[in-house]
Amino acid sequence: MKYILVLLSFFVVPITSINVIRIAGLYSDGGDWVAPQLRVMGDFAKDLINNSPNILPGYQLRIEWKNSLCMSTTAVEKIIDFVENQSVIYHFVFGPACSIAAEPVGEIIPNYHLNMLAYSAASPGLTSYEYPNTFLGVATYNTFIVVYVKLIQFYQWRRVALIGQDTGLFNTINLNFAEELNNINVAFDIARVVGGSAEQIDAHLDRVFGVSEYKVAFGNFYELEAYEVLCRAYVKGYVYPFVTWVLPSWFASGWIERGKNKCEFCQGCDIEAALKGTLGVDALTGRNGTLSDNNDTILGIKQQELWDMFTENTIVTDVSIEKYLPYAFDSLLSIAIAMNTSIRNGLDLTQFDYHDPNKLSANNLTVESLRASLAAVNFAGLTGDVIYRNRARIYSNAELSEYRINGSYVPRSTIPNSCGDLF
Numbered sequence: 235m236k237y238i239l240v241l242l243s244f245f246v247v248p249i250t251s252i253n254v255i256r257i258a259g260l261y262s263d264g265g266d267w268v269a270p271q272l273r274v275m276g277d278f279a280k281d282l283i284n285n286s287p288n289i290l291p292g293y294q295l296r297i298e299w300k301n302s303l304c305m306s307t308t309a310v311e312k313i314i315d316f317v318e319n320q321s322v323i324y325h326f327v328f329g330p331a332c333s334i335a336a337e338p339v340g341e342i343i344p345n346y347h348l349n350m351l352a353y354s355a356a357s358p359g360l361t362s363y364e365y366p367n368t369f370l371g372v373a374t375y376n377t378f379i380v381v382y383v384k385l386i387q388f389y390q391w392r393r394v395a396l397i398g399q400d401t402g403l404f405n406t407i408n409l410n411f412a413e414e415l416n417n418i419n420v421a422f423d424i425a426r427v428v429g430g431s432a433e434q435i436d437a438h439l440d441r442v443f444g445v446s447e448y449k450v451a452f453g454n455f456y457e458l459e460a461y462e463v464l465c466r467a468y469v470k471g472y473v474y475p476f477v478t479w480v481l482p483s484w485f486a487s488g489w490i491e492r493g494k495n496k497c498e499f500c501q502g503c504d505i506e507a508a509l510k511g512t513l514g515v516d517a518l519t520g521r522n523g524t525l526s527d528n529n530d531t532i533l534g535i536k537q538q539e540l541w542d543m544f545t546e547n548t549i550v551t552d553v554s555i556e557k558y559l560p561y562a563f564d565s566l567l568s569i570a571i572a573m574n575t576s577i578r579n580g581l582d583l584t585q586f587d588y589h590d591p592n593k594l595s596a597n598n599l600t601v602e603s604l605r606a607s608l609a610a611v612n613f614a615g616l617t618g619d620v621i622y623r624n625r626a627r628i629y630s631n632a633e634l635s636e637y638r639i640n641g642s643y644v645p646r647s648t649i650p651n652s653c654g655d656l657f
Contacts, residue, residue: 255573255583256289257297257566258316258348260329260339265303267486272331272354273299275559279566287531289570290577297566298322301621302330309335310342314580317346323587324348326569326604333403340365346588347597349604353565354558356517357403358410361624367601369608370626372558372567375407375519378482381632382452383414385480385513393421395448397438397463399455403424407454420625422450429459432499443472452480460485461493465503474511483514483635483643484557490540506639514635514643516529532571537614543614561627564615568622572607579603 257280261273277388280295302309309330316324319484327343327350330336336355343350344367353371360368370493386394398404408424408571415422423446426436442448451472455463460481467473490505497503531540544560581603585596612621621628635643 249495251342253518253583255293255294255295255326256322256324257295257569258313258324258327259299260309260312260327260331260335261299262303262304262331262335265300265305265308266334267304267332269331269354269555269558270554272558272562275562276353276566278330282533282535283570287368288338288532288534289567289574292603292645293568293573293577297328298324302335304332304335306334306338310338313339313342313611317348317588320589323589325573325583325586325600326351326434328566328569329353330355333360336360337365337366337402340368344601347586347601348588349601349608351608353562358406359402361626365625367605369568369622369635371561371568373517373627373629375403375517376410377629377632378454378515379414379635381410381515381517382411382480385634386415386420387418389450391420391450393448393450395442395446395451396422397442397451397455398424398425398426399451399459400428404454411452421473427455427459427463429455429462430498432462432466435463436470439463439470439472443467443470443477449476450478450480454482457485457489457627458493458496461490462497462500464495464508465497465500465505468503468505468508473508477608479509479512481512481514483516483633485644486555512637514637515632516635516643517632531614532567541616542641560616564617564620567613567615568608568611570618571611572604573615575607575610576600576603579607 236375251332259273259276261270261276262268263270263273276297280297283289283295298316300312302312302629327339329340330352331354333355336350336352337357338359340350340352340360341364349367349369351369351371354370355370356375358374358376359365360370361374394415396408398408405426412422423442425442427438430436443449453460453463464473464479467477467479473479494500494505507610512623531537533540535543544563582602583600585593586600609622609625612619613622638644
């Protein structure tokens with residue numbers, strides 16, 4: 235994957251006697267996701283924050299980065315490297331980039347009285363009681379369910395199949411989806427697919443489409459597993475026009491080529507024919523709501539001007555990464571605003587020290603204050619109005635797309651999350 239990213243940092247903050255707020259940043263450059271641009275976007279946002287007179291006056295925000303590779307074990311190693319460094323105190327965790335890495339980090343950080351904002355993780359499970367200190371900079375994948383239900387109601391489908399990758403993330407999505415289907419009296423069957431075996435995939439597909447004769451399938455997978463399942467569906471004849479598939483449209487650019495190179499049992503598969511007629515769903519639509527030339531952001535920059543600054547200095551050829559960049563920007567801005575609110579309300583960060591067992595009371599006060607301040611954030615950002623509910627971003631819309639060619643989807647309509655028609 236080739237990419238170009240240019241983000242110009244126009245401002246340099248002179249280091250004086252100001253207080254320093256340290257952020258432990260986790261990004262991914264390799265492993266399961268190559269997205270170093272998200273780190274650069276974080277630094278871009280940091281520079282703007284440090285030069286704003288409206289946020290954290292008298293403080294300087296610093297981010298120290300470690301590459302978690304979007305892998306759970308690596309993310310745990312890196313966060314422990316951060317917090318076990320006796321010479322440094324970090325005040326917040328920014329990242330990791332992926333849900334699979336965010337989950338184990340989210341389990342650890344309460345032990346150190348730290349909060350975390352994972353700027354591009356979207357697992358619904360991260361908003362559960364098991365992760366009390368974890369916030370998400372994007373909406374969870376439960377947002378997709380809103381679109382799924384609207385599709386079902388629009389087409390008046392009465393029976394649908396839920397085909398999902400057998401992981402915690404996608405199992406949670408399908409269980410939540412099933413609950414909504416029960417509420418609208420739509421029959422369903424759930425198949426939990428394990429990739430890597432044509433025989434296992436075929437058995438699930440034959441049961442759902444051959445025996446039970448379902449004609450609509452909602453597929454929730456990562457890219458390689460989507461390639462494998464759709465290829466086997468093509469071989470078995472379970473594709474359009476006999477079966478209509480609804481898939482995530484957030485797959486990384488080049489996912490078809492990578493699937494072709496990695497799938498060991500996909501010979502003879504015409505993936506373009508398999509994907510013909512599929513619909514795609516994504517909640518990351520860039521801007522949510524209308525940005526205004528007259529609406530000042532907390533940075534002292536007009537909302538539209540801020541977006542123009544972002545777009546003029548950002549060039550990314552992988553659309554799956556590009557969509558996350560403004561959310562990463564707003565995520566760091568959210569942390570800074572929460573810090574600013576807590577400090578104005580009397581929080582003394584100099585008393586925070588998770589290395590010192592005698593500061594338990596101060597540490598509890600700090601983590602609770604910052605958590606409350608972040609939950610109450612409400613500002614005009616790059617992605618529109620930035621609001622958190624149940625520790626995750628809420629959006630004003632999602633997007634329905636139609637498959638075209640080479641793994642890409644073309645937007646068909648924007649779908650309000652509360653009302654409106656699909657088409």
